[in-house]
Amino acid sequence: MAIIVNPTAAEFKQMLAEKKTFLADFYATWCGPCKMLSYVLEDIDKEMGERIDIVKIDIDKEPELTEKMDITIIPGLFFIKNGEVASRYAGFLPKERLQARLEKLLGNEPPVEQAPDKSYDLIIIGGGAAGLTAAVYARRAGLKTL
Missing domain, CATH: 3.40.30.10 (Glutaredoxin)
Known part of the structure; x- marks a missing residue:
């Protein structure tokens, strides 16, 4: 193989x-x-x-x-x-x-991952400069971010 x-x-x-x-x-x-x-x-x-x-x-x-x-x-x-x-x-x-x-x-299990925890402090929509900057600062602040 x-x-x-x-x-x-x-x-x-x-x-x-x-x-x-x-x-x-x-x-x-x-x-x-x-x-x-x-x-x-x-x-x-x-x-x-x-x-x-x-x-x-x-x-x-x-x-x-x-x-x-x-x-x-x-x-x-x-x-x-x-x-x-x-x-x-x-x-x-x-x-x-x-x-x-x-x-x-x-093996005998379906090849999928467990769903992630659905509890977040902050959800950022958008991957532009503002969204990425918000993610960096949220992470630094210790927020659970999606």
């Missing part, structure tokens, strides 16, 4: 039909978070490569498969167990969180 880069849509469908368990990463070469995730996936492959395949699908090379899988945000991670989508995640995941999800996928 290893990292499989750019399978065709037919090869991807074949993996699903064969009831394989794997992680599918829908990415683009021009995407910054996708590049960051590629390093995480390489580390995970070194540690877990014997236990799970990682399939990397370039959305620009497989637009029909990307549309069929309803990819709207990249990187798009699909946790596939026995040919079925067990869960999906959009965006970058740090190694520890991704590895924990993969361990669950290989």
Whole structure:
């Protein structure tokens, strides 16, 4: 088992039909978070490569498969167990969180994380200069911030 880069849509469908368990990463070469995730996936492959395949699908090379899988945000991670989508995640995941999800996928638990505590002192909407500044000052003040 290893990292499989750019399978065709037919090869991807074949993996699903064969009831394989794997992680599918829908990415683009021009995407910054996708590049960051590629390093995480390489580390995970070194540690877990014997236990799970990682399939990397370039959305620009497989637009029909990307549309069929309803990819709207990249990187798009699909946790596939026995040919079925067990869960999906959009965006970058740090190694520890991704590895924990993969361990669950290989076991008998659904590959999801517990919901975070819903109690916050401050919720900031917006990621512009004002929102980021507010987050920095709220953190310095010790506020639990979302």
